[in-house]
Amino acid sequence: MYNEPIFLKPVFKERIWGGTQLHELFNYDIPSDQTGECWGISAHANGPNEIMNGPLAGKTLTEAWEENREQFGDQAGEELPLLVKILDAKKDLSVQVHPDDTYAQEKENEAYGKTECWYVIDCEEGAEIVFGHHATTREELQAMVENGEWDKLLRKVKVHPGDFFYVPSGTIHAIGAGVQILETQQSSDITYRVYDYDRVGADGNKRELHLNESLEVTTVPHEDPQLNRESSKDKGLKEESLVKADYFGVVLWELHGRSPQFRFEKHILVSVIEGKGMVKVGNQRHAVKKGSHFILPTTMAPFELEGKAKMVVSWSNK
Ligand code: ZN
Numbered sequence: 302m303y304n305e306p307i308f309l310k311p312v313f314k315e316r317i318w319g320g321t322q323l324h325e326l327f328n329y330d331i332p333s334d335q336t337g338e339c340w341g342i343s344a345h346a347n348g349p350n351e352i353m354n355g356p357l358a359g360k361t362l363t364e365a366w367e368e369n370r371e372q373f374g375d376q377a378g379e380e381l382p383l384l385v386k387i388l389d390a391k392k393d394l395s396v397q398v399h400p401d402d403t404y405a406q407e408k409e410n411e412a413y414g415k416t417e418c419w420y421v422i423d424c425e426e427g428a429e430i431v432f433g434h435h436a437t438t439r440e441e442l443q444a445m446v447e448n449g450e451w452d453k454l455l456r457k458v459k460v461h462p463g464d465f466f467y468v469p470s471g472t473i474h475a476i477g478a479g480v481q482i483l484e485t486q487q488s489s490d491i492t493y494r495v496y497d498y499d500r501v502g503a504d505g506n507k508r509e510l511h512l513n514e515s516l517e518v519t520t521v522p523h524e525d526p527q528l529n530r531e532s533s534k535d536k537g538l539k540e541e542s543l544v545k546a547d548y549f550g551v552v553l554w555e556l557h558g559r560s561p562q563f564r565f566e567k568h569i570l571v572s573v574i575e576g577k578g579m580v581k582v583g584n585q586r587h588a589v590k591k592g593s594h595f596i597l598p599t600t601m602a603p604f605e606l607e608g609k610a611k612m613v614v615s616w617s618n619k
Contacts, residue, residue, distance in 0.1 A: 302369060302371060302598070303355050303356065304582060304600065304601050306354075306595040306596065307598055308352070308594070309342055309353065310353050312340040313332050313336050314336070316336070317337075318391060318393065318394050318478075319338070321336070322389040326422070326591075327387070327592035328592060337389060338386050340384065341385045342384065342572065343381075343384050343385070344381035344384075345381075345384055345488050345489075345490060347490050349362050350362045352365060362596075366380070371600060372600050373568045373599065374568055376568070378412075379412050380488055383487065383488055383549055383615060383616075384485075384488040386486070387422070387572070388476060388481065390479065391478060391479070393498060394476045395508065396473060396497070397474065397492050397494050398472065398495060398515050400415070401470040401471065401518070411489060413488055414489060416546065416547075418465065418485050418549075418551055419476070419484050420463075420464075420482060420543065420553070420613050421464040421480065422481045422574055425479030428459070430457070430474065430476055431458075431475035432456055432468070433456040434454050435454060436521055442521050443516055446496075446516065456523065460480060465528065467526045467528060469526065471520035473523070483574060485549060485551050493511035493515040495510065496510070536561065537556065537557060537558040537559040537606075538556050540552050540554055541555070545618075546618065548617065548619060551614070552614050552615075553613060554613075556576070556609060556611070559605060560606040560607070563604055565597065565599065565616075569615070570615045570616065571589075571593075572594045572612060573589050573594075574591060575610060578606055578609065579606070580605075580606060582603075590610075
């Protein structure tokens, strides 16, 4: 099977809060000037990628996961566990919260809940996100939601390029206007909307809220995850640990020259967010550049990277 990276064709999603940065920053061919999401690595039913090279070219990543599991190290699971997206928030996203696996399975009949994390690629000066809340008890949370005391309830945090946030299921969150992030998440599309700034959509209606579910799944009180962003300096490639969590590990690779040789026991998901380079396997050379998304399959021989680039790299810990 594959002795080369599996390159994926991104899937784009138009959103009422989306903009044009996916074209401006990544030169993607976006469907409209309200494009909110690029699903770079996805086997989710709502937007699976097409494979662009190798023996499975033209098939979807979902088919590859189902029919050729050896490339994924024979990892168990009904669905590819992770999903990688790039988001462009021209406007504020709704304030939301996601369930954990148990709640998703019992109440939604879905395989996975959603723990996610964000690497801030770029943002406007002064841009903010909502990350957590200030309620100390569940009763207080419920009262603040019912009374619409959003300024009191929602915890706002200023963001800068290069910031990283780990957002476990149960965390109230929202990406704010003027922020572009790379999101690594469990492969799930279950979102409970808590507050939508009372916005009215094109059809003249407000989008649906899911207050009962939100109140059930929100962690109270909010706990700020402690992250230890340590870097290892290797010749040609600096690896910075972003998060080691139950569901996934995520690191940032900063390539400047030629990396040591690698081989992994797990399949690895890679998104290039800056620069360009090559993946060298034996005497093959595969060019990668800002905006490329690919999987390094476990069937691939040892490889090296060469070039000048930044990549967000992840793997499943399940
Ligand atoms: Zn989310």
